[in-house]
Amino acid sequence: MKKILFVVNVDWFFVSHRLPLALKAIEKGYEVHLSCALTDKKDYLEDIGLKVHPLNLSRSSVGLKGEIKTFFGIYNTLKEISPDIVHFVTIKPVLYGGLCTKFLNIDKKVFSISGLGFLFIKEGVKASFVRSIIKTIYRIVFSGNNTHIIVQNPDDKSLVNSITKAPTTLIRGSGVNLKEYKYFKENCENVKVTMACRLLKDKGVFxxxxxxxxxxxxxxxxxxxxxxxxxxxxxxxxxxxEVDKIKKDKIVEIYGFNKYISKIFSDSNIIVLPSYREGLPKVLIEAAACGRAVVTTDVPGCRDAIEVERTGLLSKVKDPKSLAESIERLIQDNELRNSMGKAGRELAEQEFDINKVVEKHFEIYES
Structure with a gap:
């Protein structure tokens, strides 16, 4: 029985973005392992057949001692499991895991660059210095044989290609289950605009x-x-x-996390994500699957999740006036909104179907 190991930052991210890969691997007869920081998903993941290995990994900086502990945690897990295939996802697993594999014999190493993260958005001398260090580590990590890189948008692919000659494949996002995210005709009696994301400044909340x-x-x-x-x-x-102030102002209603996002989108008319940069945002894939027109920003990842003027509109990044103009255009034009929603569903069926995304991953795993 071949063994595949996924190394990611945290269990809830794996469940929301990579679980179908693990389920397919189990179906195909793999022994499936997952190493990540844990919240409350461990029992669920083990119940469906994964072997879960807790990893002491913080997504925020915890100092040199904590980072060294994370590195050796990944190293020891790799050495103990000795996987045939290891798939690293998110920045710290990619960087630390890639360095660990330099000291171990791994048949197949797959690295997912699912967005380049906060440091590739932040401006300033310090951020620029840290970016140069990260790029140098990427060059080391991606060198050698049996390496394959997955990116989600053309800008990230160009950046990766400037760093390494390793095989690189563009897969547009994490996919969506089209049976769970269905198209329903929108209710045009009163327009509802919805944004769904972690409440981060660089998602464009303000x-x-x-x-x-x-x-x-x-x-x-x-x-x-x-x-x-x-x-x-x-x-x-x-x-x-800041959240309390938004609630107090009562311009936008804050509802917190809701796992029934397909229903939320179906009950909405326009989906908005004015992010500063993404890999390829799953929320826009889900919006397309539900047949809803999208307004997002003209930045890597976001612009790649839509077909401009066919499934959605672009606004300027960090520009509330530009964003308002795009949203207003869709508020006033029911026909345009509906046509974009239907085209979005077609796009989801062509490009974002989870079955196609999983198939592309296994072509890489088993090549």
Whole structure:
């Protein structure tokens, strides 16, 4: 029985973005292992057949001692399991795991660059210095044989290709189960605009709030919703005080995390994500599957999740006025909104079907 090991940052991310890969591997007869930081998903993952290995990994910086502990945690797990295939996902597993494999004999190493993270958005001398260090480590990690890299958008592919000559495949996102995310005709009686994400500054939360303020001056009956929670491990997270202020202002209703996002989107008319940079945001894939028009920003990842003027509109990044203008255009044009929603569903069926995404991954695993 061949063994495959997934190394990711945290269990809930694996469940939301990579679980179908593990389920397919089990179906194909693999012994499937997962190493990650744990929240409350361990029992569930073990019940469906995964062998779970806790990893002391913090998604925020914890100092040199903590990072060394994470490195050796990954190393010891790799050495103990001795997988035939190892798939590293998210930045720390990719960097630390890739370095660990330099000292071990692994038949197949797969690295997923699912967005380049906070440091590739942040400006300033310190961020630029850290980026140069990370790129250098990437060069070391991606060198050698039996390595394959997966990226989610053309910009990240170009960056990776500037660093390494290792085989690189573009797979547009993590996929969506089209049986769970169905198309329903939208209700046009009162327009609902929805944003769903972790409550981070670089997701464009404040731009969304400002755009909603502008629009409500002209269209007071339009409803604006925001679904998601803060993320204390991310430096860009909103504070509790900032969330409380948004609630107090009552321009946008904050509902917190909701696992029934397909119903939320079906009950909405427009889905918005004014992010600063992404890999390829799953929320926009889900919006397309539900047949809803999208407004997002003209940045890597976001612009690659739509077909401009066919399934959605682009606005300028960090520009509430531009965002408001795009949303307003869709509020006023029911026909355009509906046509974009139907085209979005077609796009999801062609490009984002989870079965196609899983198939592409196993072509890489088994090549």
């Amino acid at each position: 731009e969304y709030i400002e755009a909603a303020k502008m629009i409500k001056q002209k269209f007071p009956m339009v409803e604006f919703g925001l679904y998601g929670d803060t993320d204390i491990y991310n430096p860009a997270s909103l504070t509790n005080e």
